[in-house]
Amino acid sequence: MSEVVKTVELSFLVAFVTGVILGPIVIPFLKKLKFGQYIREEGPEAHKSKAGTPTMGGMIFLVALCVSVLISCFVLDDIHVKNSLAILAITLIYGLIGFGDDFIKVVMKRNLGLTAIQKMSFQFIGSALFAAYLVKIAKVGTKVNIPYTGFDLELGFLFVPFVMFVIIGTANGSNFTDGLDGLASSVTIPIAVFLGVVSIKKGAGVECVCFAFAGALVAFLLFNTYPARVFMGDTGSLALGAFVSGTAFILKMPIVIVIIAFIYFAEVVSVILQVLYFKKTGGKRLFKMAPIHHHFELCGYAETQVVCAFAVTTTILCLLAYLSI
Numbered sequence: 163m164s165e166v167v168k169t170v171e172l173s174f175l176v177a178f179v180t181g182v183i184l185g186p187i188v189i190p191f192l193k194k195l196k197f198g199q200y201i202r203e204e205g206p207e208a209h210k211s212k213a214g215t216p217t218m219g220g221m222i223f224l225v226a227l228c229v230s231v232l233i234s235c236f237v238l239d240d241i242h243v244k245n246s247l248a249i250l251a252i253t254l255i256y257g258l259i260g261f262g263d264d265f266i267k268v269v270m271k272r273n274l275g276l277t278a279i280q281k282m283s284f285q286f287i288g289s290a291l292f293a294a295y296l297v298k299i300a301k302v303g304t305k306v307n308i309p310y311t312g313f314d315l316e317l318g319f320l321f322v323p324f325v326m327f328v329i330i331g332t333a334n335g336s337n338f339t340d341g342l343d344g345l346a347s348s349v350t351i352p353i354a355v356f357l358g359v360v361s362i363k364k365g366a367g368v369e370c371v372c373f374a375f376a377g378a379l380v381a382f383l384l385f386n387t388y389p390a391r392v393f394m395g396d397t398g399s400l401a402l403g404a405f406v407s408g409t410a411f412i413l414k415m416p417i418v419i420v421i422i423a424f425i426y427f428a429e430v431v432s433v434i435l436q437v438l439y440f441k442k443t444g445g446k447r448l449f450k451m452a453p454i455h456h457h458f459e460l461c462g463y464a465e466t467q468v469v470c471a472f473a474v475t476t477t478i479l480c481l482l483a484y485l486s487i
Contacts, residue, residue, distance in 0.1 A: 166362055166369065169237055173370040174377035177223075177230035181381025184222045189385060189392045192216035197268045215390060218264045220398020222385070223347075223378035224257050230374035242367030248295050249371050249408045255288040256333050256404035260396030275396070285330045285400075292408060293325035302414050309418050309486035328416055333403030335426030338433060338453045340399035342465045343388035345455060347379045348473035349425050350402045354379065356422055356480035357409045360487055366413050375405055388465050421483040425472050429453040 198214035231250050235243045262284075263275035275281075296302045304321035305314040317324055340346035358372030382398075385391045406423055410416045420427065432454035439448040450460040458468045 169234065170358065170362070170369050170373045173230050173234050173374040176233055177226045177374040177377035178381045180229045181223055181226035181378045182384065184225060185381065185385045185392075188219065188222050189216055192218060192392065197264075215393055217268060217393040217395040218261065218397045219382065219386065219392035220257060220260065220394035220396075220401060222392070223375075223382040223394070223398065224254065224401060226378035226381060227253070227371075227374050230377065231371050234370035234374065245300060245366070245368050245412050246371045248292065248300065249368060249405065249412060252288060252292045252329070252408040253375075253401045253405040255291075256285065257397055257401035259284045259288065260337075260398065260400035263400075264395040264397050282330070285333065286326065288404070289326040289329040290322070292329065292411075293322040296325060296411055297322065300412065302411065305414075306417060307415055309415070309421065309483065325411060325416075328411075328419065329404060329407045331403075331430070332407035332419055332423060332426060333400045335423065335430045336403035336406070337396060337399040338429040339426055339455070340394060340402075341429075341453055341455050342459070342469055343390040344383055344386050345469045345472060346394065346399055346402055347383045347386055348469050349476045350406065351376050351379050351383070352473065352477040352480050353406055353422050356483065357406070357413065359484070360413055360415070361409075363487060364413060368409060368412055372409060388469070415487075418483050418486065421486075422476070422480050424479050425476055429455065432457070 193216050197216055197218050228250065231246055235246065259276075259281065263281060267275040276284075297304070304317050304319075306317055306321075306324070307314050336346060336350065339349060354372050354376040358369040358376065361367065361369040361372055382394065386394065403423070403426060406426075407416065407419055410419050430453075432449060433452045435448055436452035439446065449457040451457055455468050455472070458471075459465065463471075
């Protein structure tokens with residue numbers, strides 16, 4: 163256990179230090195290239211002052227994650243290396259999808275970025291490749307554990323589409339969550355720590371990538387907390403959900419995502435409900451604004467209060483989820 167702790171500490175520290183070093187290098191570079199954030203006209207009035215803040219900063223924590231994971235691979239067993247690299251791969255694939263979307267928005271000045279079909283197609287391919295890895299190489303089986311029951315549901319041929327649905331859904335949930343300074347990072351850090359602790363308990367061997375991700379996000383948060391000096395953009399926000407869902411599948415506990423990533427899904431559901439209610443009532447709104455973090459903002463809560471509340475909620479949910487292990 164002491165060796166595991168040392169390896170985990172090293173993974174966290176390497177990612178954290180790398181992120182801290184990269185921040186002051188990447189942020190001025192993004193400013194120089196004029197990779198500034200576009201703020202929607204229909205967004206909260208207070209957010210319009212953020213226009214021009216460098217975006218695509220997710221590359222800071224993604225590079226930090228890569229450095230830490232690649233170093234940790236030297237001390238892991240073969241299958242643990244494969245699983246860690248698979249998690250890194252799905253995270254980077256979604257990061258690249260987000261990067262392409264950001265690049266089109268910021269550099270090519272096309273506000274909508276990738277089209278919905280393009281973005282979904284790339285996500286479909288990425289999640290399908292990861293599902294194939296789970297079945298053919300990791301051999302995680304096709305059963306899904308139901309938290310708190312001890313019951314395993316056999317999905318059979320439905321397992322692959324289930325994997326794809328969960329990864330795409332979680333990634334887009336984290337994408338919606340990235341709307342306030344430090345929100346997406348603050349919510350994902352306790353999730354990464356939770357997944358790392360579970361990996362240690364199960365002997366799954368992917369705790370290094372989990373704590374590396376936590377360390378990279380803590381470093382990024384130093385530059386992203388209110389008032390943010392850089393935004394992660396879709397480069398980072400899509401990668402967050404891919405990491406969470408990918409790791410959960412490696413740990414054979416995908417359903418627990420509903421608990422630990424509740425904030426992600428609350429954000430998505432709030433948007434869906436807002437649209438449905440708007441259409442049903444002929445123009446009325448269920449929330450003052452969606453995603454729901456903007457609703458709380460317009461209710462008078464400061465950004466920092468909303469971020470803190472969502473992060474604390476996630477931490478509590480992670481503790482409750484641990485009881486199901």
